[in-house]
Amino acid sequence: MLMRHIRLVLIVLGIFFSLSANAALDLELTQGIDAAVPIAIVPFVNEKPNVPGKQTITQVITNDLQNSGQFRVKTPGLLGQMPTTLDQVDIKYWQKRGVDDVLIGSVKKIGFNRYRVAVQLVNVFTKSDGTQKHKDAESNPTLVNLSFDVNKNGFRDLAHHISDVIYQKLTGVRGIFSTKVAYILVKKNKHRASKYLLEISDVDGFNPQTLLVSKQPIMSPAWSPNGKNLAYVSFEGHRASIYLQNLATGKREVVTDYPGINGAPTFSPDGTKLALVLTRTGNPKIYSYDLASGKLTQLTHGYSIDTEPAWAPNGQSLLFTSNRGGTPQIYRYNFADKNIVRVTFEGNYNARASFLPNDKGFIMMHRETGMFGIARENLETGNIQVLVQTGADESPSVAPNGKMIIYATEYGERGVLAMVSVDGRIKLRLPAQEGSVREPAWSPFLTV
Amino acid sequence: MPKIPSSYQVPLAIAVALHILLIAFLFIHIPTKNYRMPGPISKTESVKAVAVNARQINEQVAKIKRAERRKKAVERARVRRAEAKVAAAKRARIREQKRVAILKAQQRRIKKQRALEKKHLAQLKQKRQKALRAEQKALQDKLLKQQLSAEKNQLSKASTSQMRGTVNRYKAQILQAIGQNWLVPGGANKQLACIYLIQLAPGGVVLNVKLVHSSGNAALDRSARVAIYKASPLPVPKDAALFDNFRELRLTVSPKTVVTQ
Numbered sequence A: 001m002l003m004r005h006i007r008l009v010l011i012v013l014g015i016f017f018s019l020s021a022n023a024a025l026d027l028e029l030t031q032g033i034d035a036a037v038p039i040a041i042v043p044f045v046n047e048k049p050n051v052p053g054k055q056t057i058t059q060v061i062t063n064d065l066q067n068s069g070q071f072r073v074k075t076p077g078l079l080g081q082m083p084t085t086l087d088q089v090d091i092k093y094w095q096k097r098g099v100d101d102v103l104i105g106s107v108k109k110i111g112f113n114r115y116r117v118a119v120q121l122v123n124v125f126t127k128s129d130g131t132q133k134h135k136d137a138e139s140n141p142t143l144v145n146l147s148f149d150v151n152k153n154g155f156r157d158l159a160h161h162i163s164d165v166i167y168q169k170l171t172g173v174r175g176i177f178s179t180k181v182a183y184i185l186v187k188k189n190k191h192r193a194s195k196y197l198l199e200i201s202d203v204d205g206f207n208p209q210t211l212l213v214s215k216q217p218i219m220s221p222a223w224s225p226n227g228k229n230l231a232y233v234s235f236e237g238h239r240a241s242i243y244l245q246n247l248a249t250g251k252r253e254v255v256t257d258y259p260g261i262n263g264a265p266t267f268s269p270d271g272t273k274l275a276l277v278l279t280r281t282g283n284p285k286i287y288s289y290d291l292a293s294g295k296l297t298q299l300t301h302g303y304s305i306d307t308e309p310a311w312a313p314n315g316q317s318l319l320f321t322s323n324r325g326g327t328p329q330i331y332r333y334n335f336a337d338k339n340i341v342r343v344t345f346e347g348n349y350n351a352r353a354s355f356l357p358n359d360k361g362f363i364m365m366h367r368e369t370g371m372f373g374i375a376r377e378n379l380e381t382g383n384i385q386v387l388v389q390t391g392a393d394e395s396p397s398v399a400p401n402g403k404m405i406i407y408a409t410e411y412g413e414r415g416v417l418a419m420v421s422v423d424g425r426i427k428l429r430l431p432a433q434e435g436s437v438r439e440p441a442w443s444p445f446l447t448v
Numbered sequence B: 001m002p003k004i005p006s007s008y009q010v011p012l013a014i015a016v017a018l019h020i021l022l023i024a025f026l027f028i029h030i031p032t033k034n035y036r037m038p039g040p041i042s043k044t045e046s047v048k049a050v051a052v053n054a055r056q057i058n059e060q061v062a063k064i065k066r067a068e069r070r071k072k073a074v075e076r077a078r079v080r081r082a083e084a085k086v087a088a089a090k091r092a093r094i095r096e097q098k099r100v101a102i103l104k105a106q107q108r109r110i111k112k113q114r115a116l117e118k119k120h121l122a123q124l125k126q127k128r129q130k131a132l133r134a135e136q137k138a139l140q141d142k143l144l145k146q147q148l149s150a151e152k153n154q155l156s157k158a159s160t161s162q163m164r165g166t167v168n169r170y171k172a173q174i175l176q177a178i179g180q181n182w183l184v185p186g187g188a189n190k191q192l193a194c195i196y197l198i199q200l201a202p203g204g205v206v207l208n209v210k211l212v213h214s215s216g217n218a219a220l221d222r223s224a225r226v227a228i229y230k231a232s233p234l235p236v237p238k239d240a241a242l243f244d245n246f247r248e249l250r251l252t253v254s255p256k257t258v259v260t261q
Helices: A002-021 A057-068 A091-096 A152-171 B006-035 B039-051 B054-181 B218-230 B240-246
Strands: A025-034 A037-041 A071-074 A101-111 A114-123 A142-150 A180-187 A195-202 A209-214 A218-223 A229-234 A241-246 A252-256 A262-267 A273-278 A285-290 A296-298 A306-311 A317-322 A329-334 A340-342 A349-355 A361-368 A371-378 A384-391 A394-398 A404-411 A414-421 A427-429 A436-442 B194-200 B206-213 B248-260
Touching (some): A057 A071, A057 A152, A180 A218, A180 A414, A195 A229, A229 A262, A285 A306, A349 A394, A384 A414, B054 B240, B206 B218, B218 B248
Parallel strands (some): A025 B248, A037 A071, A037 A101, A218 A262, A306 A349, A414 A436
Antiparallel strands (some): A101 A114, A114 A142, A195 A209, A241 A252, A273 A285, A285 A296, A361 A371, A414 A427, B194 B206
16 A cells, blocks of 8 residues: 555656656757737827827828838727727737737826826736736736826827837837928929928928028038037028027027138037038038037138038047048048048949948939939948938938938929838838928937 | 473482382391391290309399390480481481472473473564565565566567557657647747646547647647647557556647648
8 A cells, every 4th residue: 555655745846857858958049030010009099180190190100110111010900809908809809810019098188178198008918916916027928017197298298108119018118209400491382483392290290390490501401419509501691600599599600701712510519619611721621510619620721622521429439421532432531540531432423421320331313324313331340221212302311219210302293201221121201391300310319 | 291301311220229128128138127126035944044143143134134125225215216217218218308309399390491491482483484484475466566576577668669660650750749739929930949747548538738838939838728728639559558657748739840730
């Protein structure tokens, strides 16, 4: 009897040990897909198309996420489930519909022109541990649970902010939906002289605000690193001058108005200096201008044309365009040893460089076989990847998160703005305006 | 009838012989002594005395008397001697009886002891047998176990290469299934890696997924978990023994290469 028991125990133990012996098979996954994340955006409870632009909040969010290229937004049809609270989110239902995350929300009027907007983002593949608190974030399916109080005019900014929160949560990268774009709008008129406007709009092209209107050309808008000032070139009074304008107050001042060219201003990363182009020696040369002291330092010399300086994010070098090699190419000026090296060798026209946020690469205008396009070069390998090439693509400007590039192109014989992702996968055109748009400049992150 | 051990047979035989001798001596020797009486000799002497004088007669009488006394004394002495002899014999007998009794007691004791010893021996034997049996059993078990493991080893050795091939095939299929569902977040660094412990039910249904090492990028961690659940049920062998290898998976996820679809 006893022996039998012992044997049973031994057998059980044996099974146990044999189990623990071949525990946890090791596997390593090193390849994934670069594809958009499927997300369902359920129309918010009680939302109306009262957002400036006659849209609803979820329409703005849908547009933002869809245009980022990182998301494939699904909106439930009439017969689909429309959960309004976290409890109503049917995990299995959304899993079957091939959705990773579900956004729900509500709008509630809480006073005169005052609304409370609540949003929740639920990951349908996160198993809740059953508790309300969710000790570790890993077991909390609710990724976002926020509430905002705004007035009607704030709906659009709020929608962009919600897009930013979702984008950051799901991609790990800060979103750029609340940033702005400065650009030059040219309104041509058959009977009257052309009008030049310096404008700033949301990145989706909505909400344009005019900073300056001039009958003479305006060029090269550049953002200060804190996003509070804009430097640009204006030909008011028929001579080029560099202006610095405060966006909050609208006040502006002349930075340089030397005889000849005053062009292509760009801020140093710390915001204390401007790199600009002057023709004080006869040929366009790169200068550094100290904003506090007004001290001017010439950085490049010689008889070539040097223009379009772009400061490295670490402030230690500059990229600029020069024809010193015969064709326009990108060169790099090093502040420490004042050395200049050529960095582009492919294509017969490379210009208008701007660094990516990580210092390791830059974006430029690139011409190959007579077609202008936008290309990215890896500074470590020297490899060039053409991102877009429609023939008239120019003036690329990099988003502060380094994921998208805005550039000017031609569509229907008009200048329009377009975007391309830094990997070239996503391309989209912004809504056209009356007139021609050129020289877009992407702002830094604006919210603190 | 108890069997007498050989070591006691000789002394017992001697003892029995001695007894017989003694009994024989007691019954045969004593009657012969009783019959040897000196009657006829004194009869003839009394006839002669008639013819002698008083003095002579007196002398004669005295002589006879002395002789009689002497005779009586001799007789008494003889009787005494006989008596002494009888007593001695009696004593000897008693002694012998005592001895026999002692012997018998001894025998009894020996018998008792022997019985005890026997009992003890039997017990011992039983015990030893028990121990032996246990030992045998243990040995048998051990042998069986050895045989079993040897068989298992042989079996596994024989099928290891085949099994490894099968396991590897399923491993590749699992990685493919998860990889096809893994949407790498845009901001993920190629150097990052997270590790998940995955528990599978027979049939490959994902029961539980636990993050054991975070990549430091929550979005990357989450994308991997979503991919694991999306790929459920994972391709696993139907064979129960083979499936045992896949009950628990330790999956390292790192976006070394990202494929554009």
